[in-house]
Amino acid sequence: xxxxxxxxxxxxxxxxxxxxxxxxxxxxxxxxxxxxxxxxxxxxxxxxxxxxxxxxxxxxxxxxxxxxxxxxxxxxxxxxxxxxxxxxxxxxxxxxxxxxxxxxxxxxxxxxxxxxxxxxxxxxxxxxxxxxxxxxxxxxxxxxxxxxxxxxxxxxxxxxxxxxxxxxxxxxxxxxxxxxxxxxxxxxxxxxxxxxxxxxxxxxxxxxxxxxxxxxxxxxxxxxxxxxxxxxxxxxxxxxxxxxxxxxxxxxxxxxxxxxxxxxxxxxxxxxxxxxxxxxxxxxxxxxxxxxxxxxxxxxxxxxxxxxxxxxxxxxxxxxxxxxxxxxxxxxxxxxxxxxxxxxxxx
Numbered sequence: 001x002x003x004x005x006x007x008x009x010x011x012x013x014x015x016x017x018x019x020x021x022x023x024x025x026x027x028x029x030x031x032x033x034x035x036x037x038x039x040x041x042x043x044x045x046x047x048x049x050x051x052x053x054x055x056x057x058x059x060x061x062x063x064x065x066x067x068x069x070x071x072x073x074x075x076x077x078x079x080x081x082x083x084x085x086x087x088x089x090x091x092x093x094x095x096x097x098x099x100x101x102x103x104x105x106x107x108x109x110x111x112x113x114x115x116x117x118x119x120x121x122x123x124x125x126x127x128x129x130x131x132x133x134x135x136x137x138x139x140x141x142x143x144x145x146x147x148x149x150x151x152x153x154x155x156x157x158x159x160x161x162x163x164x165x166x167x168x169x170x171x172x173x174x175x176x177x178x179x180x181x182x183x184x185x186x187x188x189x190x191x192x193x194x195x196x197x198x199x200x201x202x203x204x205x206x207x208x209x210x211x212x213x214x215x216x217x218x219x220x221x222x223x224x225x226x227x228x229x230x231x232x233x234x235x236x237x238x239x240x241x242x243x244x245x246x247x248x249x250x251x252x253x254x255x256x257x258x259x260x261x262x263x264x265x266x267x268x269x270x271x272x273x274x275x276x277x278x279x280x281x282x283x284x285x286x287x288x289x290x291x292x293x294x295x296x297x298x299x300x301x302x303x304x305x306x307x308x309x310x311x312x313x314x315x316x317x318x319x320x321x322x323x324x325x326x327x328x329x330x331x332x333x334x335x336x337x338x339x340x341x342x343x344x345x346x347x
Contacts, residue, residue, distance in 0.1 A: 004328045005326065005327050006026065006343075007324065008025065008026030008027065008326070009023070009024045009025035009322070010024070010323075011320070012319040012321075012322070013098040013101055013316045013317065013318050015098050015101075015257060015316040015317075016257025016258065016286060016292060017255075017256025017286070017290045018094045018255055018257045018259070019063045020064045020065070020094065020095050020099065020102075021053055022068065023053070023066065024108065027049070027067060027342065028342070028343035034123075035081060035122060035123050036090075036218070038123075039088045039123040040088075042067075046341050049338055050087075050088075051334065052338060053083075053324075061252065062085070062253050065083040066080045066095050066098065068099075069081055071120070071121035073119075075126060076119050077118060077120065078103055078109065078121070079120065079121040082095050082122065082123065084253075085251060086225035086249055086250055089123075090123045090124035091123070091124040091145070091261060092122075092260065093143060093145060093173070094316075096143045097260070099120060100129045100131060100138070100141050100316075102316070103118075105137065105318055111138070114132075114133060115132050118131055124173060128144045129143045129144070138316065144309065145260065145310050146173040148170060148265055149305035150168060150269055151212055152168065152212060154168065155167050155168065155177075159202050159203050160206065162199060162203070165179065165184070170268050170269055171215060172268060174225055175221065176226045176265040177204070177207055177227045177228070178230055178269055179203070181230055182231070188246045189244075189287055190287050190288055196229065196248065196287070197253070200254065201248070204250040207224055207227075211224050216302055216303025216304065216305070226248065226250070226259075226261075227247070227248040227250075228245065229246040230266060231245060232244070236283075239281060240283065241276065241282045243282060243283075245284040246258070246286060256290060257290050258285060258286040258291065263292050263294035271308050272306070279295070281293050281294060292312050292313065293312070294310055294313075295310060297310055
């Protein structure tokens with residue numbers, strides 16, 4: 001046994017092209033009663049885990065990480081802390097789809113042929129999920145989103161090299177700046193990914209100062225992490241619409257999927273403006289052609305804000321199951337707030 005080596009068990013998954021690394025074993029108990037408290041502990045005392053798994057040589061900033069933890073709610077079958085390039089989002093549609101799929105297909109949660117309900121606890125609260133299982137594989141996941149609300153409308157930011165950029169600020173598990181892509185000559189195609197990333201980076205840096213960071217129930221969430229580009233909406237059937245979409249994650253990541261939280265933010269803005277109604281769906285299409293379907297459920301409130309309940313449907317696929325080895329003496333690893341989290345020695 002090498003006393004300076006540690007191990008983690010991972011399940012790598014992807015939904016809509018966005019990779020989520022699910023950490024199932026190797027991390028000791030995280031302080032905190034709720035998953036939210038555990039996420040805030042990691043942010044404050046254990047951010048080395050996020051940096052390790054999303055940085056060279058172990059990972060890539062375009063990935064996300066979902067750490068499986070003990071839930072606090074009696075209904076929840078598992079908890080999960082979400083980590084990404086931007087930090088610790090409260091909720092994520094694609095990460096929820098990936099986490100549910102990984103837990104079912106690995107046997108952590110018993111999988112039932114046909115349809116089944118899964119309840120997970122995210123930092124924002126309970127994620128209620130319906131999974132469709134056929135021939136021992138999860139074919140689709142529908143997750144009820146966090147209530148989304150339009151926090152501020154008709155804002156502008158002066159962005160160097162781009163001029164004045166108009167946006168609306170919407171909460172849907174994180175704060176999103178929603179931007180009309182056509183206003184800035186974007187068609188949200190694969191060829192525009194580098195330009196969209198550059199635009200998103202410049203915009204977020206310019207828009208952040210003084211922008212709302214507080215959630216009525218979850219408190220201070222930190223600076224703006226996302227910009228979501230909205231293409232034109234096209235009706236394809238009586239209750240079904242579609243639209244090109246792209247989500248930028250700060251710093252420097254353009255999502256492969258249209259993102260679940262980006263889609264639910266879009267639904268909240270459309271509903272506020274009378275552009276979509278209960279029971280209708282919006283299919284968002286990323287620059288790489290990947291799709292999620294968001295469906296309007298009903299209205300609610302979050303603090304002083306009228307809000308929208310919605311659900312997102314997508315599919316995840318398992319990419320790899322692995323034991324990751326961490327050498328604590330490796331000079332490429334910052335162990336300052338990592339070593340105390342790792343509890344599995346290599347034997």
